[in-house]
Amino acid sequence: MVKKEIEKNDFKNLLKKGGLKSTPIRLNILEIFSKNNKPINADFIFSKLKGITDEATVYRSLSSFEKCGILKRIDLRMSSIYFELSDINHHHHIVCTKCGEIEDFKESEIIERFLLKIVKDSRNFKNITEHSLELFGTCRVCN
Numbered sequence: 001m002v003k004k005e006i007e008k009n010d011f012k013n014l015l016k017k018g019g020l021k022s023t024p025i026r027l028n029i030l031e032i033f034s035k036n037n038k039p040i041n042a043d044f045i046f047s048k049l050k051g052i053t054d055e056a057t058v059y060r061s062l063s064s065f066e067k068c069g070i071l072k073r074i075d076l077r078m079s080s081i082y083f084e085l086s087d088i089n090h091h092h093h094i095v096c097t098k099c100g101e102i103e104d105f106k107e108s109e110i111i112e113r114f115l116l117k118i119v120k121d122s123r124n125f126k127n128i129t130e131h132s133l134e135l136f137g138t139c140r141v142c143n
C-alpha cells in the first residue's frame with residue numbers, strides 16, 4: 001500500500017518534469033507501463049483501460065509522453081508502435097517473429113566495448129550518443 005503511494009508520486013513527478021499535468025488517465029497509463037516490464041503498444045493499454053477511457057485519449061497520451069521523453073519508442077518491426085519507460089536500466093530486446101513474445105536482456109560490458117570499438121574504427125563517426133539493439137528470431141514455443 002505504502003509502495004503504491006510512492007509510485008503514484010513518482011509518476012506525478014515524472015509528468016511534472018515533462019511539463020504535463022497529472023490526470024487519472026495519464027497516471028493509469030504510467031502505472032501499466034511500470035507494472036509490465038516489457039515494451040507495450042496502445043492496444044494493450046486500451047484493453048486495460050476499457051470503459052475508463054477511449055482509444056484517442058490513449059494515443060494522445062502516448063504521443064505526448066514520447067515527446068517529453070517519458071516514453072521511448074522501441075522498433076520491434078511489428079505493425080503497431082511499442083513503447084517503454086525511458087527511465088529504466090538500459091537493456092535490449094529479443095523478439096519472436098512468429099508470436100511476438102518479447103524478452104529483455106541486460107546490457108553487457110562485452111557489447112558496450114564492442115560498440116565503442118566500432119566507433120573508434122569508424123572513418124566518419126567520432127562518438128555515439130545512444131544505441132538500441134533488438135534481436136529477432138523464434139521463441140522455444142514457436143520453434
Ligand SMILES: [Zn+2]
Nearest residue numbers: 038039084104
Ligand atoms: Zn525492454
Ligand SMILES: [Zn+2]
Nearest residue numbers: 096099139142
Ligand atoms: Zn514465438
